[in-house]
Amino acid sequence: MAGRSKTTGIGELEMKLQEMEASTAHDIAAAALYEGAGVVADAVSRAVRGIATEPFRYAAGGRKRLASPEEKAVLESAGKGVAKFRDDGATVETSVGMQNSGYGTIAGRRKPVPLIANAINHGTSFMTKQPFIRQVNSQSNGPALSKIENKLREELDKLSLD
């Protein structure tokens, strides 16, 4: 029976992964990353729900408008899932957001979802910015990292028990 080793910090977990066979390390890293990405995806959904809206009006006279309920609805219904994992042999990467979320219809015209998200997030000369992605970063960074760390620890502990 293999002895159980206790791991503490994330640095130690990384070292353990580096010592393993590449394919096993990849599987463990991907599983952990998926857990962390899920936290970020949930934070994106929450941030989108928090976007302030007002009925559509044309910006004029130096004033800016908020996002319209229609624009918010497009973001709410758009996919915010975890993108396919990319593996270059040394690192595993993924992204969360609305990069590949297709199109939404605003005032009868099809517009790419990332364009709408960009306009709300960065603002335009006629729309007030609501930096919801920055909110996602600051709120989900810590929880996502601890989720990754916990999953790594869990998977490594499982291996050492086998």
Added chain:
Amino acid sequence: MPDEYVALVAAMKALTKGEAPDTVTLPVAEDEWNPRPTTDSYGEISLDFEADALHGDNVKVAEAYEGSFDLYSKKRDGDGWIPMIRRTLTEHCDGAWRLNYHGYERETRLFHWEWVFQIEG
């Protein structure tokens, strides 16, 4: 509110008021879509400012202020404003700033820059 934050806001406001209007006027065209800019209808520049308090990533820092400055200009080079904004950010944010976004608005034919900064509380 950190002193550096207050000083940055004051410096940016002074920069804006000293050289250009705070906002641009966007007259509404007959079809109610924002018209193409002309020298009469548009100011050359608009500076927006917003900031939020957030918990810093650095565990030693309890709080940090993150915000952004936006520049809208008809000219591709920002009409000389870019070096002035960079200088002000460097002076007050100790290098903790970056160009976060640069885009072009087709509807208004304005170039848009967004710089994000962070000041530790």
